Amino acid sequence: MKMNIDTPIPIVDGTTITRKEFTEKYLKPQKPVILRGLWKQYPAYEKWTMDYFKQSMGDIKVKLFSTKQANPSETLSVAHAEMKFNEYLELIEKEPTDLRLFLFPVFKHKPELLKDFGYPNITGRYIKIPFMFFGPKHSVTRMHMDIDMSNVFLTQFAGKRRVVLFPPDQSDFLYRLPFNVHGLVDIDKPDFETYPAMQYAKGCTGILEYGDTLYMPSGYWHHIEYAEGGFGLSVRTIGASVGTILTGLWNVSIQRKFDDIMFKIRGQKWFNYKKQLAFKRAEKAMQRVKENAVLQ
Known part of the structure; x- marks a missing residue:
């Protein structure tokens, strides 16, 4: 069923x-x-690509959280890895991973995106x-x-x-x-x-x-x-x-x-x-x- x-x-x-x-x-x-x-109708439609974010925001360090943790309360409060944003984007493009990016403040780091x-x-x-x-x-x-x-x-x-x-x-x-x-x-x-x-x-x-x-x-x-x-x-x-x-x-x-x-x-x-x-x-x-x- x-x-x-x-x-x-x-x-x-x-x-x-x-x-x-x-x-x-x-x-x-x-x-x-x-x-x-x-x-x-908006520039973002063609402008926003993986490569665009790698090049424009790639050096920003992001905190990642493992979904395999036994205690779910820790998954959202304690980061299990940290890497550059462009490295993370390359990772999720190529292979599955349990590392998740939660509530990353994209527009805080790059407010000009709001114009797109x-x-x-x-x-x-x-x-x-x-x-x-x-x-x-x-x-x-x-x-x-x-x-x-x-x-x-x-x-x-x-x-x-x-x-x-x-x-x-x-x-x-x-x-x-x-x-x-x-x-x-x-x-x-x-x-x-x-x-x-x-x-x-x-x-x-x-x-x-x-x-x-x-x-x-x-x-x-x-x-x-x-x-x-x-x-x-x-x-x-x-x-x-x-x-x-x-x-x-x-x-x-x-x-x-x-x-x-x-x-x-x-x-x-x-x-x-x-x-x-x-x-x-x-x-x-x-x-x-x-x-x-x-x-x-």
């Missing part, structure tokens, strides 16, 4: 789509889409704080939803990425941890015996290639794997509804802090409590599916 994720994410021509068409077909109904060539792009007019209400991501082949960003509930436009500049998405209404089938934005399941190695609700989850899959921009609506679960070493950039917009915006504010300002406090107080017992709730919710979700099947 495998997960129901074979539905392809739609692909449209990002150079011809109108604001009205994007709003009616994707933004309002909150449906994901891959916009091919959306960023052709704008914010596509197919929509508005942009949060003008862009992020860049660099990753080696086979590295995976485990499935989660973004805590601020923003809409995301993720553009690929080098390499390929496999993206698997699930809409927010699939959260219970993914065993979402309460007070958190992560689930318990591994969609690449589904354990249907431990997590039987996974069989009811319905997702979609797409491959991002050079010049592709993924529009990912707020609240969507996403699992991202680098099929090749490469990099991309994300820009965000405010959630499409008042409810979504308020949920994002709640998540960032109160829910996350509450979760951190409870973990400090109760430790593993708090995590176990959240797991129990996740399983109870998944069981209820499965029961609803079965009841609906009987009624039909």
Whole structure:
């Protein structure tokens, strides 16, 4: 048995789509889409290459973190290696590696990069704080939803990425941890015996290639794997509804802090409590599916 994720994410021509068409077909109904060539209008589309970053920022020392560490809390706090940025880019181009580059402040080191792009007019209400991501082949960003509930436009500049998405209404089938934005399941190695609700989850899959921009609506679960070493950039917009915006504010300002406090107080017992709730919710979700099947 495998997960129901074979539905392809739609692909449209990002150079011809109108604001009205994007709003009616994707933004309002909150449906994901891959916009091919959306960023052709900006210098970054052709300018930003691996070689460009090697030459313009190559001497900057970057701290790298090993994903093989037994203690995941140390992975993000204690660097396990350090090398020049150009050496790291050469590494991820040539071979898989467990060394990851987290939250590298590209625009702080080279603010003139901000002049290489704008914010596509197919929509508005942009949060003008862009992020860049660099990753080696086979590295995976485990499935989660973004805590601020923003809409995301993720553009690929080098390499390929496999993206698997699930809409927010699939959260219970993914065993979402309460007070958190992560689930318990591994969609690449589904354990249907431990997590039987996974069989009811319905997702979609797409491959991002050079010049592709993924529009990912707020609240969507996403699992991202680098099929090749490469990099991309994300820009965000405010959630499409008042409810979504308020949920994002709640998540960032109160829910996350509450979760951190409870973990400090109760430790593993708090995590176990959240797991129990996740399983109870998944069981209820499965029961609803079965009841609906009987009624039909």
